[in-house]
Amino acid sequence: MKRTLLLLALIISSGIVRAQIEHYSADDIIHRCSSKDTLYIVNFWATWCAPCVAELPEFNKLKDRYAGAPVKVLLVSLDFKADNSFKLEGFIKRKNMTPEVAWLSDTDPNVFLPKIDKSWEGSIPATVIVHPGKQFKKFIEGSVTEREITSIVDKVLRD
Numbered sequence: 001m002k003r004t005l006l007l008l009a010l011i012i013s014s015g016i017v018r019a020q021i022e023h024y025s026a027d028d029i030i031h032r033c034s035s036k037d038t039l040y041i042v043n044f045w046a047t048w049c050a051p052c053v054a055e056l057p058e059f060n061k062l063k064d065r066y067a068g069a070p071v072k073v074l075l076v077s078l079d080f081k082a083d084n085s086f087k088l089e090g091f092i093k094r095k096n097m098t099p100e101v102a103w104l105s106d107t108d109p110n111v112f113l114p115k116i117d118k119s120w121e122g123s124i125p126a127t128v129i130v131h132p133g134k135q136f137k138k139f140i141e142g143s144v145t146e147r148e149i150t151s152i153v154d155k156v157l158r159d
Contacts, residue, residue, distance in 0.1 A: 021077075021088060023105040026112035029076060036133030038070045039156055041149060044104070044116070044126045046078045047091045051143045052125040056095055058146040062153075063099045065146070071153060073099035078124060081107070131156050 024032065033040040043059055045052035056075070063073045075097065079088055092101055106112040113120045117128060117139040129138045129152055136156050140148075 021092075022100075022102040024076065024102045025106050026104070026115040029074070029102070029104075030115065032074070033072075033130055034132050038072055038133075039129065039131040039136075039153060040072050040074065041153065042074045042076060042128045042130070043144075044076050044078055044124050044128075046124060047088065048079070049124050053095075055125055055143050055145070056097060058144065058149070060096070060098050061146045062149055065150065066153070069157070071157075075099050075101045077101060077103045079103065129153065129156070134159065 029042065033042060041059070041062060043055075045056065047053065059073055059075055062071075066073070077088055088101075088103065104112065109122050113122055116126075117137075119139055120126060120141060123141050125143055127140045127144050127149070129140075129149065130136065134156060138152055
């Protein structure tokens, strides 16, 4: 029994057992971000998108800034299905990404784009800030900064 526990501890600490990246459809994301007492910051990005990668540290800062507040940060990868496990997991680890990361399983942008926001033309990065309880939604197509998001989030949380 002790050997089994020791072996399990070694496997977990060595990184052999990896956290599984959740696969979400657009409907799953909408459902995931539906709690009326929470504000959600959802960023759509990909490892092959240079502006997306450049702004990822902003979301680490946002997660840290709102730790303990009713705010959740979710990073949704639009990487290709072939890249969604090994490559994406390695990328997340190398970049020290701390927010929750999910992979968008929907493949037809004509279906998933309007579900996320009717104005989304398909460019990434794209970020949506939503607070269902306050009936607030703000969609931003293009790069964002921690400062820009913070000004929106702080105002919504105050109101």
